[in-house]
Amino acid sequence: MEHQLASQEWRPHVLAVPFPAQGHVMPLMKLCRKIADQGIKVTFVNAEHIHAKVLAAMSDEDKNQHCIELTSIPDGLQTEEDRKKGLIESLRRTIPRNLTRLIEKINCENSDEKISCVIADTTLIGWIHDVSQKMEAELVAFQPGAAADIALILQIPKLIQDGNLDTNGFVMKNDFINLSNEMPPWRRNELPWIVSSDLKDQKIVFECCQIAQQAVHQYTKWLLCNTFYELESSACNLIPNFCPVGPLFCSKISKSPASSGSILAEDTTCLSWLDKQKIGSVIYVSFGSLAILSQDQLNEIALALELSDRPFLWVVRSNLANKNGFLARVAERAKIVEWAPQEQVLSHSSIGCFVSHCGWNSTMEGLSMGVPFLCWPYFLDQFHNQNYICDMWKIGLRLNIDENGLRSSHEIKRKIEMLFADNSIKANALKLKDMARKSVSESGSSLQNFETFIDHLKK
Incomplete structure (x- = not known):
């Protein structure tokens, strides 16, 4: 009887970790609100400076209605100038330690609602998989951008092996990379790791993409994405375990409150x-x-x-x-x-x-x-x-x-x-x-994918 009572009280608890930028925080926040609407506990972890901006941008009504727990961890940097120069390197050093401490604290405070799943931004997932394994939580990847971009990142080892890319991410053959005739090609200056003319920056971001590729390939059985199959079917078909759940909305056609996780106050x-x-x-x-x-x-x-x-x-x-x-x-x-x-x-x-x-x-x-x-x-x-x-x-x-x-x-x-x-x-x-x-309506492809994922979380 005691065992049966304990199992009834347990509910899944998702920890969500976005990369600390507006374009990454917002779609994952929208997804987490949808997950929380299904009765699943969600804790959303921002870097401290992003967490402060999100709270400042929220209305009092949104704060009162918020259906997910908002918390933060340090990113190891003190100023915005420092973040422009070394955010990725600092996150690589600090996330494993700070996230482990946070999960230990959460699990200790409530044994019936321990973290059972970590949804990690694909940019960060390479530095989080060891944490999720140690904490015995399932690791799920979230791609905030197009399916095409993660499809390209997952092809990096083959592109290097075939001589299409060098080890720094430069195009070696032709002037573009083409994964499918039904997708636009990437010209040499359009690759997602080309962040600036600074070759050091490019190398850091390309290494980050390679780490993400390895982690997604080896450690995840779910890769969620803010797209829908009918929009990017060719890209979706290239990705194992791919689960398009978009478009993700926060207002109008969503039941959730309007707040989207914006880091800037909206002028209505x-x-x-x-x-x-x-x-x-x-x-x-x-x-x-x-x-x-x-x-x-x-x-x-x-x-x-x-x-x-x-x-x-x-x-x-x-x-x-x-x-x-x-x-x-x-x-x-x-x-x-x-x-x-x-x-x-x-x-x-x-x-x-x-x-x-x-x-x-x-x-x-x-x-x-x-x-x-x-x-x-x-x-x-x-x-x-x-x-x-x-x-x-x-x-x-x-x-x-x-x-x-x-x-x-x-x-x-x-x-x-x-x-x-x-x-x-x-x-x-x-x-x-x-x-x-249609994709997010009843019997739509994205809604079916989302419901399948929710069923998995509840098992």
């Missing part, structure tokens, strides 16, 4: 402003949480938006200088915010196009809402996402760089006009929206 005044605009008329401009643009480039964007004669919502993370009276001239048809509730913005009927850096979260959100793209990739996987958007799915256009290294006001204005006039792009965007919604 833009929603009432959108209510006043005509259907399909607004240009939404957002370059994510990391892109940095020169003042010259900001001026070109401002001029293009002014000349477009269309209403626009522009996310600018720091104060936009009021150069040449720009704000005064466009005040009647412009809204500028430091951060926006993007899912709600993109789902608004007034949005007509999305000028985007093509991060995977933004890509999934935009296509799930049926919004055409103007593509402005900044780094990492964003260039390959652009290739998907423009070449494979045909739901957007590229913004090309001129001889001065800028996307000119003329180019931006011309592509805005082209996009608003192209009915085929709009039609393709609506088809993908329907496909995305």
Whole structure:
């Protein structure tokens, strides 16, 4: 009888560990809220500086309604400047020790709710598998980006063996890597480990990808991803134990509260402003949480938006200088915010196009809402996402760089006009929206995958 009572009181407990960046925290947070909605306990572990930002960005209502436990561990660094230079190296040193201590503390405090599963970001999983084994918790991988990118990473040993890559991640044969005719190829400067022109940085990130490849291959039976099978079937078919559970939403078509784990406070005044605009008329401009643009480039964007004669919502993370009276001239048809509730913005009927850096979260959100793209990739996987958007799915256009290294006001204005006039792009965007919604609806592929995973956790 006592044994039977103990088994009834036990419930699974998931520990989730994202890489400390906005584009990694948000999708894993959305997944964890869905898991917690199924009665499973979830503890979400951010690096301390990210944890503080997430809490600061949450409303009091979200804090009260939050269905998962939020906690943190140190990343071993003191300043943002230190993180720019040495985050990956510091995480490699500190995560195993700090995560072990945290799990021991959690398990000691409640023996009926010990950590039974660790969901680790693929970027970190190579440094976490020993911890999960030691703590007797199942290790599950989570890929916050496209299936195509993890498919490429898992092919690294073969690509090196076949002479397509050298040991530093440089392309050796041809000018691109192609895994399938049904996927866009990666050009030599579009590989996900090309973070900058600094060869030392590239080597560190490439080694991180190799470690992730080994850990995913050897230690995980589940690889969850914020995509859906119908969107990336060719990439999905290349990956063992692959489990697409996207698109992951936090509002509108989700039962969870609106908070998404954003590290920046969302300015919701833009929603009432959108209510006043005509259907399909607004240009939404957002370059994510990391892109940095020169003042010259900001001026070109401002001029293009002014000349477009269309209403626009522009996310600018720091104060936009009021150069040449720009704000005064466009005040009647412009809204500028430091951060926006993007899912709600993109789902608004007034949005007509999305000028985007093509991060995977933004890509999934935009296509799930049926919004055409103007593509402005900044780094990492964003260039390959652009290739998907423009070449494979045909739901957007590229913004090309001129001889001065800028996307000119003329180019931006011309592509805005082209996009608003192209009915085929709009039609393709609506088809993908329907496909995305079906994947997370009853009997949809992603919902079935998620339910199978939940059943596994509860056994």
